[in-house]
Amino acid sequence: MNAEQPLAGKHIVVTRPAGQAAPFIGKIEEAGGTAYAVPLIAFRMCEDIRDEAVLNQLFTYDWVIITSKNGADFFMKKVGQAGVDVRTLPAKFAAIGSKTAAVLEQYGVEVSHIPKRFSADDLVKEINNGRYMPKKALIPKGSLARDIIGETIRRSGAQAHDWIVYETYFPEDKKAELLDLIRHKAIDMYTFTSPSAVRHFVQIVNEGNEPIPAADFACIGPVTKKEAEKYGLAVSVCPEEYTMEALVQEMSDYYRE
Incomplete structure (x- = not known):
């Protein structure tokens, strides 16, 4: 594994709202990962x-x-x-x-x-x-x-x-986009930065008659993590500092190991 690009080869779904996801996606790509932006909440x-x-x-x-x-x-x-x-x-x-x-x-x-x-x-x-x-x-x-x-x-x-x-x-137009990724892409990790995004993710999976994807899940903060675990999502990454930088760092550390 390239130490400078610990996310190389990893396919990661970013559920942050449109207009807020770009810095997070940029950090994932800098670490070698491929990011898919699917906003599951809007304001x-x-x-x-x-x-x-x-x-x-x-x-x-x-x-x-x-x-x-x-x-x-x-x-x-x-x-x-x-x-x-x-x-x-x-x-x-x-x-x-x-x-x-x-x-x-x-x-x-x-x-x-x-x-x-x-x-x-x-x-x-x-x-x-x-x-x-x-x-x-x-x-x-x-x-x-x-x-x-x-x-x-x-x-x-x-x-x-x-x-x-x-x-x-919930931006309804993103439902088909997420289901397409679940069905046709080998996604390594889904990331959540709010409990609302977790709920909308599970809602889409259930409405699409899909099982919870066999992937890793990353959350910012204990509240979002608790919501994910409530729905049976096994959270692999949850940094102690609730920032995008810390999240990408912990994702990188997780895949290095």
Whole structure:
């Protein structure tokens, strides 16, 4: 095996959304692998019954907690449409992960807090042990995101408002594309970066009357891994750091071994 190209000869399916998959695919190809982009989730801005109430209170929050790149982008679009410059908000910003922080910084927003392990669960631990304690937090997020951060803050006696700024949906046109790969390509690994992608993958397999492919599965983060294992997918790769770079590194290490 070429030590510089540990993924040489490997065929890998990338299920990340369109517009977000290119850097991941690039890293797979740099390592010698062949990547197939089949986005199993997509995103769009949506209206929330809380929109008016949240916008009226924007200047009363002491923290805004952004949990993903999509959360950052759609939050900025929402407040922008309302004519608000977020740089004028008195709130500090927390971000789950360095990638999310980088997106906020591109908008000119200073990020004051990032949990060490880049996960919502790690932020919850910081809240529970008193190392991170907002008094009134706004949590912009997607329609399928967990409520764990807001619930933890509220249990502590502080205020937290969850705000749905985008929805996750399944791009139906990708169903035939995935089934074609399953049936006609010798895929070595399927990769997932969200529980939603796992659910849509299993849905397509079941609707196509196909068995779970005899392949390796890679996940980012314990939440996505748990979802995959719930459906009987044997997860071979799950890096401790929840980034594309770490995922490709661990995939490379797995096939080197």
